[in-house]
Each structure stands twice: as C-alpha cells, then as structure tokens.
Amino acid sequence: MMSGSTAKLVSSPVEYLNEAFEAPQTAYSENANIDPQVLPVRRTRAHELAGQVERLLTRMRIAVIYGGDKTEDGAVIYQSHNPRSWKSYRTVAEDIAASLRRMGCRYVSLMADDMRLAQRLQDEGIHFAWLNTGGVQGFCSVSHAPAILEMLGVPYLGHDPLTAGILDSKHTFKRQLMGLGIPTAEFMTWHGAGEPLNPCENPEFRRVFGDYKGPFIVKPVSGRASLNVEFVDDIFGLAPVAQEIFDLTQNHVLIERYLGGREFCVAACGPTIARDGELEKLDGPFTFATVERVLQEDERIFTSMDKRPITGKRVRQLDPLEDAEVIDQLNELGRKVFTDLNMETLVRLDVRADEDGRLFVLETNPKPDLKAPTEDGVTSLIAEGLTQCGMSYDDLILSLIADRVDLLLRQRRGSAGHLVELLTICEA
Numbered sequence: 001m002m003s004g005s006t007a008k009l010v011s012s013p014v015e016y017l018n019e020a021f022e023a024p025q026t027a028y029s030e031n032a033n034i035d036p037q038v039l040p041v042r043r044t045r046a047h048e049l050a051g052q053v054e055r056l057l058t059r060m061r062i063a064v065i066y067g068g069d070k071t072e073d074g075a076v077i078y079q080s081h082n083p084r085s086w087k088s089y090r091t092v093a094e095d096i097a098a099s100l101r102r103m104g105c106r107y108v109s110l111m112a113d114d115m116r117l118a119q120r121l122q123d124e125g126i127h128f129a130w131l132n133t134g135g136v137q138g139f140c141s142v143s144h145a146p147a148i149l150e151m152l153g154v155p156y157l158g159h160d161p162l163t164a165g166i167l168d169s170k171h172t173f174k175r176q177l178m179g180l181g182i183p184t185a186e187f188m189t190w191h192g193a194g195e196p197l198n199p200c201e202n203p204e205f206r207r208v209f210g211d212y213k214g215p216f217i218v219k220p221v222s223g224r225a226s227l228n229v230e231f232v233d234d235i236f237g238l239a240p241v242a243q244e245i246f247d248l249t250q251n252h253v254l255i256e257r258y259l260g261g262r263e264f265c266v267a268a269c270g271p272t273i274a275r276d277g278e279l280e281k282l283d284g285p286f287t288f289a290t291v292e293r294v295l296q297e298d299e300r301i302f303t304s305m306d307k308r309p310i311t312g313k314r315v316r317q318l319d320p321l322e323d324a325e326v327i328d329q330l331n332e333l334g335r336k337v338f339t340d341l342n343m344e345t346l347v348r349l350d351v352r353a354d355e356d357g358r359l360f361v362l363e364t365n366p367k368p369d370l371k372a373p374t375e376d377g378v379t380s381l382i383a384e385g386l387t388q389c390g391m392s393y394d395d396l397i398l399s400l401i402a403d404r405v406d407l408l409l410r411q412r413r414g415s416a417g418h419l420v421e422l423l424t425i426c427e428a
C-alpha cells in the first residue's frame, strides 16, 4: 500500500464518478478552452493510471542510478578523459530514492553508472531504473546509461540516448532550435585540432556575427554548473579563452553573443502530474517553476552552484501579476521545446533576455538538479518553483514516475512486458 501524504491517489470509482464533471481547478496549467468531452476521458485514464502506479510501486524493484567514479577499482577498463565536468549526483539520487520509499516502493537500490551496472541490474532483479547520472567518462556520457538500459531491455525514467546526447551537446541542440525557429543566441564552434581561432579572418565568424564585435560568452559545448563559462569583452580576447577551454575539455568550444538582460528558468515535463498525491492528466506538457536567477550588479554569469549553493535569495519566484508577460513567454518556450523536440520527461530550460527584454534559450538541461529542499534553505531551481503550483517534492517525483509508467503502458508495451506481467500477478 502507498503511505503518507503522497498516497492520496483517487480512492474509489464512486468517488471518481462523483467528481467527474466538476470544472478543473488548475488555473496555471490548463487551457480554459479544452473540449469538455475530453475531461472525463482523461479523468478515467488518470484514475486507471493511479491504480497501476500504486501496484507497480509496491511490486517493482527500482534502481536509482548515479554517476560512477572512474577511479574506483572495477569501474572501467581504461580511465579516459571527461569532456564534461564529472559529478556523482549521488546525494540527489538518495533524495529521489527516499521519496520513492515514502510513496510506498518496497525495493529501491542505488547503483553507480559504470562497467558493473548490467551485472548489478541482473543480480538484483531490477525491473525499472531512474537515471540520475551524467555518465562516468568519455564523449556524450549522458547517453551511455540510457543506451545500456535500452540494450538490456530495462525500462527507465530519463531521456532516450539520442535526446540526452543532443541536449548535452549545446551546439547540436542550438542547431535544432534554429531549425525550429526557437530563439537562441547566435553562435559558432571552434575545435583546437583545426586552425587557430582568428576571428578577423574566419569566414564562419563573419557569417555568424557580421559587424558584432562583442561582448561574447565562450563555453564548453557540454558542461554543467556554469563551469568554464567565460565572459569575453571583444573579439581580441576570444582566441586565448577558447584555447583554454579546449585544453580543459578537448571538445568543441562554443562562442556566442552575450545576452545582457535578466535570466530565467522554466521546467517542462510530461502531461501526467500529481498534486497532493492525486494524479491528473493534462492535454499537453506541464510547464512550471518559472523563476528568475537573480544576478548581482556585477555578476554577468550566474555563479556555479558548486561555488555558491542555490537558495531562495538567488532564485526569485516570478510574480504572477508583475511578471505575467514573461511567465507566459517562458511557459510557451517550455511547451514548444518539449513538444517540438519530442521530449518525454523532465527538462529545465535556461533562458536569458537581451538588453531589449527578448528571450533566448541558452540551453535545456536533460537532467535538471532534483535536490530536495533542506531545512537550512538549500534547494534546487526546480524544487524552489514547486510550491507556487501547489506541489511538493514528493508530488514531483510521483508525477515523473506516473508519467513514465503511462508512456510505457500506452506506447511502449513491447518494451515493458515484464511490467505488464507485474501488474497482472496476484500478490501472494
């Protein structure tokens, strides 16, 4: 049985029928013009899904996977380079696992994403995995774990390998945005194995930037926590900074126009959400946590959470009245990125305005930080934005797992046969 405050999934068909034709109470997430015929259908599915999720949570053996450490014995065959700054993300994996246990999961195990993963999954009879990893080492490391799980036939909560890889390669993702007409800062890439960077004579530089002479941002194409993101005043400062970043990452370097306005985030996930433990199905992605990353007077790049923890002071909830226009624009950007790029689970868009207030997508994080808020005020950008939409941290975790179960059961039955079996077996 599910327990605690997150367990209030709709409890009986009668209860469901009694409320079936009430107007939805979701001012921020639902379109007021929804065809009233659609609501009862969605409610039926939400009710059915609640039962399926409840049964699966008690029956599935779940692994929460965090980043493996390549220096540990047996983690890899040969240690190689990390173009992306490495982090284990284990503490957040613990937060996710604790939440899953609170909502009734009987078997939750933490596992490192490394060479031994397949064996551990088999040894522990894991049915389902939650990916909270950026990988161990190598290029496109965020896509290694989903690729392995695809091969092993273990369903997971996370992006598929291709989507994860695209999102974690800022240049590739930005090209997709441009193809879809979604605004992102003009950019070019440079790789240290080719010609030295000479902006004045580089035809690509001239094609992209024209007469624009700066300032610029120079950053790794695959990065995290604002690490190695540099502000450069003019074209003459670009070459040494790009070289420095290349030397560290051994990967393409991104050079883009500096956007000097306010900075925001918005999260987007699938249409199944939980509020106070009760599931609801929307007719499109759920966008939430519209927050402003508060920059100090002289802060041009939002300081890494590795250097200064995220607290309520550094992140401001947008005001529904005062910031109504920007909230609408952020929600629309979130919906568009999620839908047009065929995303299937949580992302966080980082967005910045130019001096005229126009919004541009900086990047979309495939594995946004899901740290549970602590009593001393340390939180994550996403958790900070949850209260405004009436959701707790456990509601978010339940939303994400319920949405994935819904996707697997409705669209991927062929990839989740053992989950269907688990649903139908009678408990001893």
Ligand SMILES: Nc1ncnc2c1ncn2[C@@H]1O[C@H](COP(=O)(O)OP(=O)(O)OP(=O)(O)O)[C@@H](O)[C@H]1O
Binding pocket: 185, 217, 219, 223, 224, 225, 226, 227, 229, 256, 257, 258, 259, 260, 263, 300, 301, 302, 304, 305, 350, 352, 362, 363, 365
């Ligand atoms: N083109 C730009 N114009 C202005 N500021 C930028 C630009 N690109 C990056 N920044 C600043 O640098 C920060 C980090 O950039 P970005 O989000 O691309 O990298 P990251 O290291 O992946 O970030 P995260 O902390 O979200 O993991 C942004 O939050 C923003 O403050």
Ligand SMILES: [Mg+2]
Binding pocket: 226, 350, 362, 363
């Ligand atoms: Mg970012």
